[in-house]
Amino acid sequence: MRKLYGVCSVAVAGxxxxxxxxxxxxxxxxxxxxxxxxxxQQADQVSKAALKxxxxxxxxxxxxxxxxxxxxxxxxxxxxxxxxxxxNKTFDTNFKSMEKGIAKAGAATLGSAxxxxxxxxxxxxxxxxxxxALDYAFLGNKQDARVxxxxxxxxxxxxxxxxxxxxKKTQEEMEKAKQKNGAMFSKLTAGTAGWQSxxxxxxxxxxxxxxYTGFINPLVDYVSGLFFASTGDSxxxxxxxxxxxxxxxxxxxEDLKNFMDHTKEKFTWVxxxxxxxxxxxxxxxxxxNLALPKLKDGQAFHTNFSxxxxxxxEKMGVLSNFNVVVQKEFQxxxxxxxxxxxxxxxxxxxxxKGMETAGQFVPGVGGAVTSGLGSVMRSVNKASTAADTRGxxxxxxxxxxxxxxxxxxxxSIQIDNLHQDFTIAPCNGKPAAAGQVCGDTNNIIFVRTxxxxxxxxxxxx
Numbered sequence: 001m002r003k004l005y006g007v008c009s010v011a012v013a014g015x016x017x018x019x020x021x022x023x024x025x026x027x028x029x030x031x032x033x034x035x036x037x038x039x040x041q042q043a044d045q046v047s048k049a050a051l052k053x054x055x056x057x058x059x060x061x062x063x064x065x066x067x068x069x070x071x072x073x074x075x076x077x078x079x080x081x082x083x084x085x086x087x088n089k090t091f092d093t094n095f096k097s098m099e100k101g102i103a104k105a106g107a108a109t110l111g112s113a114x115x116x117x118x119x120x121x122x123x124x125x126x127x128x129x130x131x132x133a134l135d136y137a138f139l140g141n142k143q144d145a146r147v148x149x150x151x152x153x154x155x156x157x158x159x160x161x162x163x164x165x166x167x168k169k170t171q172e173e174m175e176k177a178k179q180k181n182g183a184m185f186s187k188l189t190a191g192t193a194g195w196q197s198x199x200x201x202x203x204x205x206x207x208x209x210x211x212y213t214g215f216i217n218p219l220v221d222y223v224s225g226l227f228f229a230s231t232g233d234s235x236x237x238x239x240x241x242x243x244x245x246x247x248x249x250x251x252x253x254e255d256l257k258n259f260m261d262h263t264k265e266k267f268t269w270v271x272x273x274x275x276x277x278x279x280x281x282x283x284x285x286x287x288x289n290l291a292l293p294k295l296k297d298g299q300a301f302h303t304n305f306s307x308x309x310x311x312x313x314e315k316m317g318v319l320s321n322f323n324v325v326v327q328k329e330f331q332x333x334x335x336x337x338x339x340x341x342x343x344x345x346x347x348x349x350x351x352x353k354g355m356e357t358a359g360q361f362v363p364g365v366g367g368a369v370t371s372g373l374g375s376v377m378r379s380v381n382k383a384s385t386a387a388d389t390r391g392x393x394x395x396x397x398x399x400x401x402x403x404x405x406x407x408x409x410x411x412s413i414q415i416d417n418l419h420q421d422f423t424i425a426p427c428n429g430k431p432a433a434a435g436q437v438c439g440d441t442n443n444i445i446f447v448r449t450x451x452x453x454x455x456x457x458x459x460x461x
Contacts, residue, residue: 031393035073036276036451038453044067044071050063058118059390064084064087065084065087066392069084069394069395072135077135077136080135090117091125092125095158099161100165121329122163122333123326125155125159126156126159126220127217127220127395129152130148136148137459138457138459150235153221153239156220170339170340171335177343180347184345184346188290191290192292192338198294203327206324209321211245211247218242221240222240222247222252222401223271223444225240225242225243226444227461236259237260249317251269265406268424269443270307270316270447271400272305272399272413273447275300275397276299276395280391290341290345291387293337293389295330298326298397301450302415308411308414310411313414317400318398318400319401320399323398406424406437409423409424410424420447425438427440444458
């Protein structure tokens with residue numbers, strides 16, 4: 001009997017702690033170090049190794065997202081598309097479930113929340129389509145780029161309504177948990193006050209960003225707007241309006257007016273993604289055996305951003321504040337985060353106690369094993385309590401915007417002591433030469449900063 005109990009104990013512990021590989025903080029840290037050192041090949045190796053080790057593919061969407069953006073940085077647009085599409089399929093399933101009001105509160109009933117398949121954050125869902133659109137655009141496939149930009153904006157605008165259904169479902173799960181164990185529910189709810197207090201400090205600056213509402217990222221709407229408006233599609237005007245309403249960026253407002261007036265002038269826009277996005281840490285509450293995620297601030301790499309056009313310097317303005325985009329989503333989703341944790345904690349406790357109690361009524365070896373398993377479940381649940389801190393780390397903290405009238409002769413992008421020089425000349429339908437942008441087309445130059453280097457890509461619209 002003792003031997004059988006030991007085997008079963010190990011089996012339950014494996015189930016609860018997660019026999020399947022989950023994205024460890026160590027792997028994400030190694031990927032991040034390589035990515036921001038601009039060692040994209042090494043980052044690619046880390047993410048592919050993590051995918052291979054993840055036998056049940058619980059963290060596959062996260063690694064596919066990371067690897068897909070990394071491939072985009074390397075200019076491997078086809079590989080980026082293929083990888084991002086895998087992430088997108090999972091995110092799309094989660095999105096449709098949320099639209100149907102199918103929440104996953106309680107999915108982590110046994111063990112740590114990190115053993116639940118990675119669902120992704122909603123800003124990640126949108127950015128997956130955004131980077132797929134860029135991949136198609138750089139491959140010269142404007143038709144499929146249009147499709148992906150449409151999906152990006154459509155998903156972004158539908159998330160808010162879908163999320164209301166998820167909140168409703170989570171509230172129903174919380175009510176069930178409250179009825180199951182009202183005393184524990186009250187204890188857990190009160191016990192999260194410290195977590196809420198710390199988050200309130202994190203969110204203390206959000207009052208000044210009232211234009212950031214819902215789940216709108218002005219970067220996504222702006223680039224989509226430029227893409228459509230440059231081809232004469234009126235849909236681009238709506239996207240630019242959305243981007244201006246959130247960003248209040250002067251250049252976006254001028255672009256909106258220009259396209260509404262059907263301007264014939266050609267421009268080159270400079271979009272700079274700087275720094276590292278906010279990430280998640282853990283806030284543990286040992287007294288109530290609960291752990292919840294907390295936000296860690298994003299990080300800027302540089303401080304001075306300007307475009308020098310024919311010798312005249314123009315300071316770039318903020319287009320999108322990713323710190324606020326991520327904080328706003330996290331703030332909005334707090335009811336679900338807390339509700340899942342509390343419901344799950346109560347259900348975990350109930351499951352362990354239930355098996356212990358059931359064992360008392362089963363004769364012989366079976367009863368002892370059942371009771372023992374219940375005890376092990378309760379012990380391991382306590383030991384395995386951990387917050388789900390998984391999330392991307394490839395996106396910026398801030399996005400800056402500059403613009404050049406193509407009537408100019410040359411310009412330079414200046415970011416602290418780093419710079420990239422360009423000349424402007426007609427291309428007459430041919431690809432631009434190195435260090436040149438086409439004066440007879442609209443163009444977007446995408447710049448991704450790293451601590452000591454820049455990744456620069458030019459796209460003719």
